[in-house]
Amino acid sequence: MIRCSVTSIRFFPYDTFRRGQREVLKVCEELLSKSKVLVIKAPTGFGKTSVAISLSMLRPPVLHSVRTRNEITPVLRDLKLLRRKLGGLRYSFIHSAHTMCPLTKGKYVEPEDFWISCSILRDLKLCEYFRGLSKVGVEVIESVVYPNENHVDAVRRVVDMLKVCPYFSLAKLANYSDYIVVTYPYVFNLEFFEDLFQDRNTNEYSVVVDEAHMITNPATIYSYEVSTSRVKAAINEVNHYLGGDESLKNFLSSLVSIAESKAKDDKLKILDKKILNIDEELVNYVVSRALDVKKMIIEELIVSGKPISSVMSRGASIVKVATLISNLVYEGFALFTYRDSNNIFLTTMATSHDVINRVLTSYKNLILMSGTPPSKEFLERVVGMKDVEFVDALELGAWSPYENIVVLLISQLTSKYEVRGEATYELYAKYVKIIDELVNGVKLVVYPSYEFMSNVFKYVGRGFVEGRTTTIDELSNYVSDNTLIHAVAGGKLCEGIEIVRDGKSLIKCVFVAGVPYPQSDDYLVEVMNNLKMKVSADEAWDYLYNMESSIKTLQAIGRSIRSEDDRALIVLGDRRFLSRGLRKYLGLKINKVVRDLKEFEGVVKLLVEEFL
Known part of the structure; x- marks a missing residue:
């Protein structure tokens, strides 16, 4: 583990500071010593990423969350530069496994479908890329990942050179790393975090949230939608694989009929969970039956001799419905419907900032970065964070x-x-x-x-x-x-x-x-x-x-x-x-x-x- 001080250029990715960076680092270092939440408001071109890396390394290990996987590479670029100065720095990155998997290359697979298929194939020891991972050490993974200029090449080289699963290789490296770059779900979804770091707790990690203005609207982080046509497809799956489970069919049919009666235009209409009888018992039942359907589909494909890549890419609509309703057992989530042209959609969305607060306050400390972040007042009064410190880079000499x-x-x-x-x-x-x-x-x-x-x-x-x-x-x-x-x-x-x-x-x-x-x-x-x-x-x-x-x-x-x-x-x-x-x-x-x-x-x- 590396511990550093931001007072030296040695602990900064670059050999010189941009306007305002040194001043921001000094102020933030002092504030982080007494506060759990630090907001950095800084414009484009300031170099927020390099500043965040230096500050976060005061309290490793660090999860640096970005909105999309396209934003991973700039962070890796700065980490690679810092590693040249600090030879012991170990880092990794994680994003959607379904886009990394060599078995799904060139195919679109729903994430929730992918994970069920992946889990089953791993249990059956049918995935050759996962089987070989136990023989590959962390140092070998490092030697393949670190020379690359971007995250796409890193994933490709792990597959081409090591012939192992890129996701679980990077996850293995992440568990030994000081700094891990992840997409939002691995910070904001605690189930994702627990799957990635099975023996660690959130309070062991410092977190950087890039594009932190996103937390002003909870639905931009927590939302999931399914079309009514997919719900109808799920009914067909229930008939085919479950012999027509009447209670499940009735629930799915109710979803469709209520959505069709409520959705008039693109304005979101709320659906009453009580009318649909959505509670924890129902959610658990739908999830269980969705897993049954998925297992039957996979078994059917394996028995028929289909290649493993076909197994991985085969979806189940009932799985999407189960995912749609899974968050509805928690406070702060609601179910809505709307119409887009001739299509009707059901969408589960977070409606309360408490959902964000429950997750983010579980971490050791937070650095929230944006050119347009929410105010200290908003974070404390609405999101519910305590003792927030706010730093505006423009006030400390940054270029505007x-x-x-x-x-x-x-x-x-x-x-x-x-x-x-x-x-x-x-x-x-x-x-x-x-x-x-x-x-x-x-x-x-x-x-x-x-x-x-x-x-x-x-x-x-x-x-x-x-x-x-x-x-x-x-x-x-x-x-x-x-x-x-x-x-x-x-x-x-x-x-x-x-x-x-x-x-x-x-x-x-x-x-x-x-x-x-x-x-x-x-x-x-x-x-x-x-x-x-x-x-x-x-x-x-x-x-x-x-x-x-x-x-x-x-x-x-x-x-x-x-x-x-x-x-x-x-x-x-x-x-x-x-x-x-x-x-x-x-x-x-x-x-x-x-x-x-x-x-x-x-x-x-x-x-x-x-x-x-």
């Missing part, structure tokens, strides 16, 4: 990306529900077209909802449009130097994209087409009711509307500035951005308010010539 943007506000526009209609959608489209025509580079247009985006896009007619299932890889394959991107605030693209070349952002304009207030539906009501148990009604509204929409806006804006050499035009397309409630969270200097299309076009032309 806001120096490199110009912000325009269009007073003619608003996305208020009362004024929405074809005239409003067409007017927004006219402004978007001006940006598209005049600005060279990638343009990101951010909408408050999929519905609003669809209505505006039909008048724009050009660009990449984010869907509910769109992946970042799909955008990466589409994007060019002059792409127009249409995305939804708070979605995958606004939270996760980084379109760069030679370290510089290609995004030259972010157009926020309407304040991204949350959709008014039953989920919002549930969250609001839970908030009002902790703060006043006015404060609850402020957090849920002003704070949430400001975080989404700032996250979208942050996509455009990834280095000190970048410049971008930011357009706030809604006069409500002038309100005091939003401005206190945004903290943006609005350089100019424009009143109409003609004035907007003239100002943009000037900025393209003199600023961009």
Whole structure:
């Protein structure tokens, strides 16, 4: 185990500090000595990862959680640099096993299906990649993993060179490591943690949460959905494999019929757990029967002589239903339904921040990082954390990306529900077209909802449009130097994209087409009711509307500035951005308010010539 002090560059991944890093490290080191929860607010380009690594190594072992597996490699890069200075530093990484498994290569497998299949095949000693792992030592795994430049190559080399399971190899290494980079589930889901570290407790680990603004909305971390068509498929499985278990079929049929009667549009409608008789006994029964079905499917495939890869990739719809309802026995979760086009979905979502608090406060200490983190007040009063310390890197000399943007506000526009209609959608489209025509580079247009985006896009007619299932890889394959991107605030693209070349952002304009207030539906009501148990009604509204929409806006804006050499035009397309409630969270200097299309076009032309 390595213990270090952040006062020396020797314990920092790089040979020099960026602006503000040394100052932040010194302040944070002192605060961590007396507080369990530390929040670091730092902009893009500050180097939050390297700072977090140095600070966390004061209290190893460390779990560094990132939102997606694509964000693992930058952390590994810094750990690799630090290991060159500290030869004894041992690290590992963990993400979704179903994407690592060589038996599922090139196939999509549901995670919950994968784990059941994996467990059964391991018990039957039918997985050759797991069988050989007992003969491979930790030092051998290190020698294969550490030379790689990214996590994808590391996984591939473990399979190619060692012929063993990459997930369990990395898990083996993780149990001996000072620093482990993981995706969110391995921190936020205690069952995942217990499977990974079977002989350890959460209170032994320090935790870093990257993109910590995600915890302001519990459903972004805890949610799971299933279509009613999959529930109907589960009924067919019950008939085929269980001889028509009537009580189980009745429950599944009730799920479908109630969802179909309640789901009218894309607004979430809550389903009463009592009407569906969902309790711990029912959940345990459904889970047990789902396992029975899954085992029968696997046995059927093995007996028929199917290859092991086919066994691993075969799913069972009843398993998805069991996963859907499994969290409903806990406080703070509710079941909802909604309609998307011709499809109806059931979704289980966390509605209380207590769900997050129960997990995070079980760890030894926390470092929460974001360019737009929740406030100390919010974390203490709403999430329920104690003795939170807050550090703003900008106040300690960090470079500010806001120096490199110009912000325009269009007073003619608003996305208020009362004024929405074809005239409003067409007017927004006219402004978007001006940006598209005049600005060279990638343009990101951010909408408050999929519905609003669809209505505006039909008048724009050009660009990449984010869907509910769109992946970042799909955008990466589409994007060019002059792409127009249409995305939804708070979605995958606004939270996760980084379109760069030679370290510089290609995004030259972010157009926020309407304040991204949350959709008014039953989920919002549930969250609001839970908030009002902790703060006043006015404060609850402020957090849920002003704070949430400001975080989404700032996250979208942050996509455009990834280095000190970048410049971008930011357009706030809604006069409500002038309100005091939003401005206190945004903290943006609005350089100019424009009143109409003609004035907007003239100002943009000037900025393209003199600023961009």
